[in-house]
Amino acid sequence: MKNILIPTTLQSDTINAIKAAIKSSNAEQCQLILMLITDIPDTYSSSNLLRNINQDLSTTQENVLQMCREIILESNNCSLKIHHQYGISSPLFRNLMEHFAIELTILTPSFKSSKKKINMYCVQIISNSKCPILHLNTNFEEEPFSQALYIKNSDSVLQVEDLQTYVDALFSLKIVSQTKIDDRQKANEIEHFLTDTISKNNINILIETRKPKKLKLLKKEKTALNETLGLPVLSLYEEIY
Template identity: 45%
Template sequence: MKNFLIPTTLEQDTISAVKSAVNQAKNTNCEIILMMVSDTPDTFSSSQFLREMKTSLTTSQEEVLETCRYIISHTDNCKIKVHNQYGLSAPIFKGIIDAFAVKLVILTHSYKQETKRIHQYAVKLAGNQKCPILHLGAESLKNDFNKALYIENAKANMHVKDVQQFLSKNFSYEIVSQTANFDDNYEQFAPYLSEAISKYDIDLLVETRKGEKIKFKKTKKESSTDKLGLPVLSLYEELA
């Protein structure tokens, strides 16, 4: 069974994330967990605590959730679950991954743009898990991906064959081209990257990551992979 975790505030691109998860399942049984995180109510009163824990959705959020449930109701091999999480920490996030046997975390563009600290914290905690992460782009693209461009990190000491072996075992992606990391000179690399993406019909970027100390910055810096607009599969280096 391949299970998926989608942290969400039920914006429209949650629907794209659910469709992507269905395609990733490849007709095998799966459960899609929509995780909605909130701060723990700050009160000593048990009754007040319970009242504040009640979650109410806006009309647009209810419509998104209903659409997601409709999609799953017409997909025999998949189930969907809404998990409300109050308070978050590294052990709790890892516990969620383990408890639901999550094989892939899917992060939408809207969720990564959330300004509440609890949501930003969830994104950073996800990056420190050993579970693969699929970052969806800002634009609505196709939900199934096949041809990948591998962005090689010189410091990772990882060979493209090792990454491809992991992809072949867990996904249906094929690396058709590779490039060195271009964070420091994106403008110079951009024309060559666009040419490669067009030539090989690339629809996915693959990169590796390491765990990092969590820090919150006042301004968010757009990564080079974000500028390309393609979905990004991020693999924890120990896995690949």
């Protein structure tokens, strides 16, 4: 069984994440885990703790959740689990991944842009994990991922042939082009070239590799080049080989 984790604040793009997860399951049995994260209140009172952690969903969130359930019912091969996570840390997240046997994490734009500190911290923890991450874009389209562009970092040692073998276990897509990016290059110097490559090869997903970074709660990340290109991104841990 293929298990997929979707951290969420139950905004409308969670529905896109559910649809993308179902497509990635390739009709195999799959469990999708929607993870709602809540801070643990700083209190010694048991009653106050319970009042703070039991927060009701808004009407909009309830509607999104209901829509997700309906889509899952129509899939025939996927099931849905709602997981409420109180507090988060790297060890907790590793245990969570092992407990649910997660093979893919999907991050939505709304979750990554959340201003809640615990969600911001969770995104950094996920980025440091070894699990593949699918970053969805705002203008998500339901067409299956088929043609990929591999954006290779200048210090990466992973070859496209090895990468293709690993990707085959996640999605039915083909890496049709690759480019190597030097960290010293300016995004605006190569964006036109990449946009042209994407158009000519009908590319609908980007692939990148990542390495662990030091966790900094209030660190503001620079806008990644792949985000400016408006395509979903499959991010793979560099040491997969």
